Amino acid sequence: MTQPALPDTPRTRDVFIIGGGPAGLTAAYELLRNSDAFHTTVFEGSHMVGGIARTETSNGYRFDIGGHRFFTKVPDVQRMWRDVMGDDFITVPRLSRIYYRGRFFSYPLKIFNALENIGVYESFRIMASYLKWRVRPHRVEDTFEQWVMNRFGGRLYMHFFRSYTEKVWGISPSNIRADWAAQRIKNLSLTKAVWNSISGANDTASLIEEFQYPRLGPGQMWEKTRDIIEESGGTVLMNAPVGRVLRHGMRVTGIETTDAGGTTALHDVGDGAVINSMALRDLIRAFDPPPPPEVVEAANRLNYRDFLIVTLVLNKADPFPDNWIYVHAPEVKVGRIQNFRAWSADMLPDKDTASIGMEYFCQEGDGLWTMSDDDLRDLAGRELEQLGLASAEDVIGAAVIRQPKAYPVYDGDYQQALETVGNWLRRLENFQTVGRNGLHRYNNQDHSMLSAMYAARNLMGEDHDVWNVNVDRSYHEEFEVTRKAS
Template identity: 35%
Template structure:
C-alpha cells in the first residue's frame, strides 16, 4: 500500500484525506497538523462556553460536489433553531433534516447581513441605492460620488494595481470612502501597491451597475435570473461554528483508517531530484522522519520551499519573498451594544442583525467586528443577556500589535469600542479572550508577481500537490480550497500528471461563490 503524507488539517488537507480514503483503497493516509486544533483559519475556539469563529465563514457555494459533501458531514436543519423559535422567525428547512435543538451534527440556515460602519453610520455592503444611503452620505457627498462614478466610467484607468481596479468599478470618491483605508489596514500596504488580481479574484460581478440591476430586479418583483455576486441573503453555517465541520471530518477520517498527528510541525521536505522521499516534523521537541509516496501540502508555500533541499536560487527567492498578513481577534462579552437595530430583521435582545461589520474609520485600527450571536445562537452561552463580539485586527507576525499581551491588546481594542460608541465605557466589559492566527491571508504583492515561475518549478516535482489557501498562496474561500483537493485526488487516482486543473480552481468561472465578493473590502474570509 502506498503512503500519502498530507501537511495541514485545515479544509484542504482534511478534504484531500477524506476524498483519497473514500475514492481509493491503495493509500495509507497520514496527516500532520502543527496545532492542536482542526480547521486552520476556519477553526472555532471555545472560551468559557462561548465560541469564536476565526475570521467569519459563510458556507455558500455554486459547486454541487461541495454542497453534497457538506450535507454528508452536517445535514441541513429540518427544524428551527432556538432564536427562530423564540422570535417566530421563518427560515428555510430541509424536510427530514435534524433538529438543532436535539442534536449538534447539523448545518443551520442563517440570515446574511454585512454592513459598513462609516462615520458612525451603517451602510449596506455592497453600497445600495436607497433613501437611507443618501441620507447617511448627505446631498453633497452623494452628488460627488455620482459624478466621480460617471468620470470613472468615461475614463477607464489601466489596471496596474488594486486601486485602479476599485476606481474603475466604483469611482474615486466611493473608493476613498469605503475601500482605500480598509484595504490598507487589511494588507498593511496601500491599494496602489497591490496586484489587481486580488480584486479580480475576490470581486466578481460587483459594481454600481450590479447594484442598479439588483435594485431594479427587486423593485420590479423579478426574482429569477443570475444573482449578482455578494447579494445572497441567506447562507449555511455549522451549529457550533465552522470548526465543527472539520472536527466531524477528522473523526470520519479516523474511522476510515487515516492517521492524524497533532502538534506536529513539518519542517523538512526530503527531496531526491524531482521526487519527494518523505518529510520530517518536530513533535515534543524531537525531529521525526517519515517516508511517503506522495505529498499533499496545504502549508504556506514559503515554508514548504524553505524546508526543501536542493531548490534552485530563483524559485527559492520567490518563495522566500511571498508576503502574508496575520490576524488577531478579541472576543468581548458585554451585556449590550449601543447600536440601534433599525432593520426589519428580528433578533434576540433586538441587537443589530449583522454577522460582521466592516469598520471604515481612520481613527481606529479595528478592521471588522463580528457579532457571534447572529452567526448561531449556539455560539453564545447566555444568548438572552449577553452579546459576544469579536473585534478583528490585521497585523504582521512579530510587529508591535502581535507582541502585545492579552491585557494590552484588550485595553487597546476595548478602547476602540468606546471610540466607535459600540459601548459607553470599558467598565461594561464582562470578559475577554484573545486569539492569534499566523499567515491568515496570503498577500498579492512583493514576489507574488512572479508566482507563475514558482508554480512552474513546483510542478516539476512529480509527487507533490499544493492545495488550499496557503498551499497555493491564493485567497481561496472554503469551497475553493476543497475543490483544489477534489482535483488532486482525481489526478492521483487517474494518474494525470498535468496539474493545471488544480491551480485553475478559483480562476475558472464555475468555481466562483456568489458570496465571494462579500470579502471585497475585507477578506472570507469569506470568507469565508
C-alpha cells in the same frame, strides 16, 4: 454519500498530507471515501484542526477566526458539506453593514440608506466621478486602485475602498495587484449595485442574502471530517509540524515532523505521494536539499498578512444584530466586528450575554501583534465604545487569538515569484500543493477544498490542474466538475 462498489483490495499506497485545515482534510476525506487503494496521514502542526476555519472556545463561548459563510456553486463541495454536517447545518440570514464617518451603511448597498447617510451633494459628486472614470478610465488595470476606480469612480473609491483596503493589507491599494480585486469582487459595479438595491436582484456571490453554517461554528465541520477520516482508517497527527521535506532529485522521499517535546520522526514516503497545504514560503524553506537559489529567492518574496481577534464577552445581550460590521473608520484600528450569536445562538452558553469578535489586521511582530492580552482587551473595549456599540464597562471577559499567515498578499512582486515557485513544484513527481496558502491564492473555503479534491482525484487516475481552479466560474456560472480518466 452513496459510493460505488469498490474492489476488496488492501490500502497499499501511503499519502502524506501536510496541514489539517480545510484543504488538507478534504484531500484525505476524498481519498478515503472514494478508494481503498490509499492510507492517508495528515500532519497538523497545532492542537486543532481547521486552520483559519477552526472554531476556538473560551469558558464555553465558541468563536471563529474570521467569519466563514458556507456558500458555493460547486456541487461536490456542497455535497461534502452536507454529508459531513447533516442536521448540524443551519440557514443563517446575512446582515452586514459598513461603519464610516460615524454612520452605518447597509451592505449590500441600499440606495436610500446611502443617500441619507452620505448626503445629496456628495452623492452627486460620486455619480459625477463615476461618469468621469467611465468616459476616461485608466488605460491599464495593473493595480487594485485602477481596477476599482474604473468600475466605481475615484470618489467612491476614496470613501469606501481606500481606507479599508489599507487597513486590511497594511499597504497602499496602488501596490496591490488588480487580480485580487477581480477575484474577490468580480461581477460588481456601481450601476449593478444601484440596480440591485432598487430591484432586490443580486447575482454577486460575495453579497448573498443567506448562507449555511455549522451549528457550532465552522470548526465543527472540520472536527467531524477528522473523525470520519480516522474512522475510515486514516491518521490525523496533531502537534506534528513538518520541519523538513526530503527529496531525491525531483521526487519527495520523506517527511520529518517534530513533536511538542522536540523529538523528530521521519516518515518514509516510499512509492507514496505528498499533498501540501502549508504556506509556500515555509514549504520551500523546508526542502532538503533546497531547491535552486532562484526558487528560494522567489519564495522569500511571497508575503502574508497576519491577523488577530479579540473576543469580548458583554454582560448584556447583542448590541447590534449584524453578522459582522466592516469598520472603514481610520480613527480606530479594528477592521471588522463579529456578533457570534448572529451566526448561531449555540455559539454562546448564556443568552443574556453577548460574544463580540474584534478583528485586527497586523503583521507578526508589530505593535498590535506584540501587545499583551490585557492591553488588547482594553483596546478592543475602548474601540467598541468609541464606535457607539457598547460601553467598555460592559466587558466581562475576553480571549485573544493570533493567526499568522492569514492572507496571502497580492503585492507587486507576487506574480513573478509565484510563477517561479510553481514551475519548480510542478516538476516534482509525487507532490501536489493545494489550498489558500499552498497555492498562495486568496481562495474562499470552497475553492481551497476544490483544489484538494482535484489533487486527490489525480492520485486516483484523473487529470486536473490544481493551480488553475477557476475561481470566477465556480461562483458566477453553473459549475461542473469534469472527470477525465488517465
